[in-house]
Amino acid sequence: MIRILIVDDDALVTMSLKTIVEATGQIEVVGTGNSAEEAVKLYEEYKPDILLMDIRMGEATGIDAAKEIFSKNPSAAILLLTTFSDDEYILEAIKIGIKGYLLKQNLEAIVPSIKAVNKGQSVFGDTIMNRLPELLKTADNNLSPYLELSEREQSILVLVSEGLNNKEIATKLFLSEGTVRNYISHLLEKLALRDRTQLAVFYYKNVQN
Structure with a gap:
């Protein structure tokens, strides 16, 4: 069973993601949160296999939370989920060691991506990786x-x-x-x-x- 933590500032999105991933019977959502601050706190509390987290969540972003989590947990597996395919976020995410960057509209990729990250793979996808040289x-x-x-x-x-x-x-x-x-x-x-x-x-x- 893959233990994950879900953090998104939209409670409806959080519950929808929980429903989607737990329907597989292979993923357990150990906790949910709605802010970058909660992400840091809940990560330390649950130490999940994977943190699935939104980027834009008020003043502090998922990138900010990831940096703080990495400072204490260098091997943390973090998968970012966002509606924004923002070049700056993509570069920053990869540079700090994020394991994956998914767009929310690509819901069918979420479960396979969680499984891939759990096996130690990165899941930025061809579209993002092909853009790296230009970025x-x-x-x-x-x-x-x-x-x-x-x-x-x-x-x-x-x-x-x-x-x-x-x-x-x-x-x-x-x-x-x-x-x-x-x-x-x-x-x-x-x-x-x-x-x-x-x-x-x-x-x-x-x-x-």
């Missing part, structure tokens, strides 16, 4: 960390940014999947990043501009 064109570059990577690490970073999985990277570079996993772990550690999505963001922001 990051105006960002300030910092090539120093990239230049400190070995040639092999740079190659793997490029392939990760292109969306290849470990098996595909292993085949392309004539390596074992285990070796690729080790390289990616080292990349994450060297660049102080959380996951593959942030590796792609780093590449597009600092290298491929």
Whole structure:
């Protein structure tokens, strides 16, 4: 059973989401809230597997709540749900380690996304990921960390940014999947990043501009 916390400033939306996800019989809603402040408080209280949270909730946003939660729980799995496909929110969400960013009008994707995030995957979707290079064109570059990577690490970073999985990277570079996993772990550690999505963001922001 996947334990989730739902936070949205619209109580009707919160209850509708609860009904949708619990109908699967595989997801339990351990708590609900209606503000960024409640999100932080309830996360500490319930420590859910996943926090499903709106972004725009009054003065404090879901992004603000996520930052505070990450400060105490670096491995928290947070899935943002919003009606706003806002470039600034998308970039900020990915940079701080959000696991997913969904639009409310895409209700059929909510349950599959929760399941994917629970397995450690990121669920920003092709539409958002395809927009990243354009969104990051105006960002300030910092090539120093990239230049400190070995040639092999740079190659793997490029392939990760292109969306290849470990098996595909292993085949392309004539390596074992285990070796690729080790390289990616080292990349994450060297660049102080959380996951593959942030590796792609780093590449597009600092290298491929």
